[in-house]
Amino acid sequence: MKKLINDPKAVVDESVEGFGLAHADLVTVFPDPKYIVRKDAPVAGKVGLVSGGGSGHEPLHGGYVGKGMLDAAVPGAVFTSPTPDQILPATLAVNSGAGVVHIVKNYTGDVLNFETAAELAQAEGVDVRTVLVNDDVAVEDSLYTAGRRGVGGTVLVEKIAGAAAERGDNLEAVAAIGDRVNQNVRSMGVALTACTVPHAGVPSFELEENEIEIGIGIHGEPGRHRIPMENADGITDRLLDPVVGDLGLGSGDNVLLFVNGMGGTPQSELYIVYRRAAQKLAEKGVTVARSLVGNYITSLEMQGCSITVLRLDDELTALWDAPVHTPALRWGV
């Protein structure tokens, strides 16, 4: 394991500290309990948005704190959900009185910790709604599992719900927009290599030189199928087809196409995947109205990618286009 770190136990502390130094114009970092808050929070009259989860997925979530997106992010240890004693003060810090929406990726740990924090916040008089993100079509039998995981769709939920909050929607409305995005977004990912959690020191799983793992999550956990290496077009088809099928996309639909890198894959390869996905969607008569390509929700240095498709309507498109000013996503301002 070769990493640009000092001490496996200090990775999150030092990284978040550096993040705070680099983006002091946008965010304030609280070190212990650790959370990241938008510089001007709480914004009077605005619904607060809080998300969080294990670290190792950067720029998620801290990179999305700022105008038009999150009011606070709560980073846990690497791949470990944060604890209520972090989530609670983050929630209180961004509550202007208009209530707070928790955007939670559907993992047992995240769900349980945010649940507890929400109860505690409610007890302190803060109105909390939770938007659960579970867009990963790789998890098939959700009845017999912890359910679909929250993956790439999370970025889109945060952006679009963030825009709704920024334009002044109330608590119910912001949560409803978040749910609407979640209902219309699906993702699937592939790993070409595993990643190494700093405190573990060894890769989270082993892949042979000619194997890839289809249907991975974002926590270095192994996926659903292991298959021999294929070319980019073949892999793209394996990711895109279930996403398109599950969304029931067809001619006339407008979508946002999001090709995400897992952290260790060059951008040039993401564009090769994007090319195929865009071509296939065009063949089906689906219009790619918006796109996003890059490392936006990662698994440390894992090589691989995920494809996320969001069915757009006019309102979601307008909210996607609305100004955003965060360390990792910025436009219109």
Next chain:
Amino acid sequence: MKKLINDPKAVVDESVEGFGLAHADLVTVFPDPKYIVRKDAPVAGKVGLVSGGGSGHEPLHGGYVGKGMLDAAVPGAVFTSPTPDQILPATLAVNSGAGVVHIVKNYTGDVLNFETAAELAQAEGVDVRTVLVNDDVAVEDSLYTAGRRGVGGTVLVEKIAGAAAERGDNLEAVAAIGDRVNQNVRSMGVALTACTVPHAGVPSFELEENEIEIGIGIHGEPGRHRIPMENADGITDRLLDPVVGDLGLGSGDNVLLFVNGMGGTPQSELYIVYRRAAQKLAEKGVTVARSLVGNYITSLEMQGCSITVLRLDDELTALWDAPVHTPALRWGV
């Protein structure tokens, strides 16, 4: 070698095609000879800016085509400089009559190919100036070598010269601003792993599990020293000290601090490096007035980073802050 590609020979073609599809609102891609042009080029009365080089450094240069930065980018084969028959039409396409600046990283291949293209363009009546970027302090004896290489500073030259062109500076002035940035910027990089050129199929060099390479360029070429693995703070010091020394930075100076990932390093690690670098600069009384952290000039999937420091004055700061709207860098618009 596991890569999200179809055919090693088609990597650049397909990747640039995908790039064009994803950013059709900003750029037009010409496939053969291959170059990427700002959608609204040539912009009347504006000096045109062209850069280019081998592929594999994405988002450099194509990702920087757009308002406030480059008018055209010319991608060569992976790690191979582009040819005059690409550079010439790109130059002609962005010439509005105000002349064109070539921003060239100082590598023998880039210099020779841009030189030829500039001659050909001049012969067609286009006024061309060349800004040579050579900011890599890892190359020590520039008298006995091909000279310092152009690395991280290139991104800053392109942004700032691009802003000067956008505000209406004439050809001499834009070139002079580019030269000024180059004179005030220094960089140094480290590799934790090598990268694999698709057509080569094997890593460009071998590093043992406990070795790192200090003073690498961006072409998968080995660096200057190979040392045992160190912690992030130690590595940061090895990169920052020669940069600060060479710039002669001291108390009262304002700088832009740019921590760049080589493609395969998680963002969290870049912030650990940023933290140390920012702390050390602060100790010296140097003010970090602006910062940039992320994968902006890469070597495929290489793990490692580079540190670039630019000494700022008011004009360079204002030009850095000026609006930019490209696929990879966007603000103020």
Next chain:
Amino acid sequence: MGLDVGWAVRWLTLSAQAMAEHRVELIELDRPIGDSDHGENMDRGFQAVLGKLAEAPPETPGAALKLTAMTLMSKVGGAAGPLYGTAFLRAATALGDTSDVDAATLAAALQAARDGLVARGKAEPGDKTMVDAWTPAIEAAAAAAAGDGDVRKVLLAAAEAAEAGAVSTDPMLARKGRASYLGERSIGHRDPGAVSSALILRAAAEAAE
């Protein structure tokens, strides 16, 4: 005759030692069917418990468990943090402010802990989770408590049953937590949370020796 606060503090101290000693093993168990953090999480959590115990020594066994619950909840994170937090909190509530825990109260507290786990995580026996260590443990504890009332026998029975319960997760197909994403591929691996549960119950027994 019963268990006092000294036992509770020894239990938590031995649990912390066990988590530190088995940190790598628990990480390794979490690697093939999880995300390689269970040992790290539990070790971090119980080290924090040690700190809290030293800072403000509890007066009753119930207070010791409540302090543990709050600390694990705020320091462990992941799925295990809220689950163990709830379990210890329910056990603390069951103990109330008694300073001398008899066998029946002990068995009831263990039962409360297990029920808290299930209420929180919604896992059933056979889902390949820590519930598969706790369920046989509370059954064995109840049976032992109905015997001669020796608290040490209750704890020993619980520890042994939890250890067997952890082993019993090997052939199970996971239906809860991260391992469930693997479907059939979860079979043949031992659940890390069941193992940490067995370690904690073994520590309880050792603390009473």
Next chain:
Amino acid sequence: MGLDVGWAVRWLTLSAQAMAEHRVELIELDRPIGDSDHGENMDRGFQAVLGKLAEAPPETPGAALKLTAMTLMSKVGGAAGPLYGTAFLRAATALGDTSDVDAATLAAALQAARDGLVARGKAEPGDKTMVDAWTPAIEAAAAAAAGDGDVRKVLLAAAEAAEAGAVSTDPMLARKGRASYLGERSIGHRDPGAVSSALILRAAAEAAE
């Protein structure tokens, strides 16, 4: 008696074959002291030359070399593209429109090629570049041309000297091109451009057999 356009086309065809055959070797040579692309670049360039030769067969040796120069310039990229482009262009100019190249003209054309390389790349002998293959080659060619005027002997002498010249780069410390960044660490490796130069000159000799 001299060399005609048939020879020139055979030369370029054999060069293309040599680049394809030695593609991996040239990539491997470029790996330790460069960026692993020289074989790929040269192969791509000479395949394009084959295409051009088939499209519009040249009428004179000079025309064949000029077409080669333009194609290499536009298809090879990197340092080697402009360098070889310049070399072939200068050689083409030296040949003019003759359709029968004698030994003296041949030696002069080779000299012009080398001088073009040097003018373009500013490398001196000993800098560990293709110049270290070309310089002994033109010296040997000039000596052979001063002999009985057999063009085949001129080409053979050039090829052998270029091959020895390529080998002579092994102990050199690079002062030009990418390898120069390595300083002392460039010692002990053969320069890939010198090797491709020797292959091209060997192809010229074989084409005359």
